[in-house]
Amino acid sequence: MQLYSPMSTTPKRKASRAAPLKSLDGLRIGVLENGKLNAEEMLNEVAQIFVERHNCTIHKLASKKNASAPAPALTLTQLAQEVDFLITGLGD
């Protein structure tokens, strides 16, 4: 008996990790919050740790209009131009 696979036939996406940062000292931080309760507060607390320990600057705060949808590609590409690393996470 021959069975078809029920999986997607989409070719596997090529994905690669960004090169690790050599140092965090003095870098620009971006914060992407998901719009849920306490998300901004929690992420800024995390960013503040990098400010205190590595003299980073919080350069950009971006928000998602829809907490449960992926961040728009334009948001990510713009952030990538303006910051050295991004902090994001779920607030709820």
Next chain:
Amino acid sequence: MAALKPKIHDVPDDLLAAIDWCYEQGWTDGLPVVPPVVERVDAMLKADARPPETVIAHHPATGLDLSLHAAAVNAVMAGCQSSYFPVVVAAFEAMDRPDFNFHGSTASTGGSAPLLIVSGAYADEIGMNADVNLFGPGNRANGTIGRAVRLILRNVFQMLPGISDKSTQGNPGKYSFCIAERARGNPWPLLCEAQGYPAGTSSVTCFAGGGFFNVENHGGNTPEEVLTSVADSMANLGCITLGQAVVVLAPEHMKVIATAGWSREKVQDYLFVAAKRSVDGMKSAGKYRDREYDSQHGEQRHALTVDGFMHRGLQPSDILVTMGGGDAGGHSCFIPSWSRGRGSIFQHRAITPPPVNKQ
């Protein structure tokens, strides 16, 4: 990038062993599936005139596409007849729209299940149930169309419980959540008519639903009495949000409402006004958010919005109301949106019946 050719597995000619083999592949929802033999899948595909490689939906987070072929494989596994396939296809084409938010509604802790409401003559043509035990078991079309949706989410889009599907508790509709709108005795235009489709065209409405609330009322003899109990369920502190809602009125309740001459729009207005909690009440449960209040009471506020209260939804049209279920019993139901805001908006699409002759 071109799609890969559908993979075929050779397994021994033993049906029970093939069912077990499908379990071993992780292809099931926990229940046995019909092994997707090539001939059955090819027969299913004849229910759509387009080439099998046609992409009908895309998952934004995983990047995975749903082709007609993959949909047909999962429809076979769910137990669908080929006449059901157009409903499955239309549902995914509807859910593919960005406002439905495929990713959030399939991954969230909220435990969403896509509710499908089939409206129009096609529901009868394929033998769907709009009557007794509407949301319960016993009807092949209702049960397997809804199940096909779940299997596609699992197998094609890889929304796997505990890995990518993070539902805290899930809900039973995640096995199957598909009904037909009851036309018999329905005093209102059917949904497919209200949605503006041409006469004779059926539709499927998709809604990222949370759990199911039974609304019992055997004593109400006026629309206000019946709908107050519906609105109270809609506004309970466990689920009141800015999200949309589906209300399926039992025929007994609809009779009370229709006898008084109430239209769907009048019912929606009444429910919007009545399904509300005071700001203090919301605060007492730790559920008040300035931002949510402002979005409901700002410049775009609906005329029926009452100051000092949080309503369910942003406007009356956020409450989809229809009729379904058996003749006996004062049991309607309310299904809240999975989304606590505008994270998922219901979508509908016309159902295209199978072509007469597809070679």
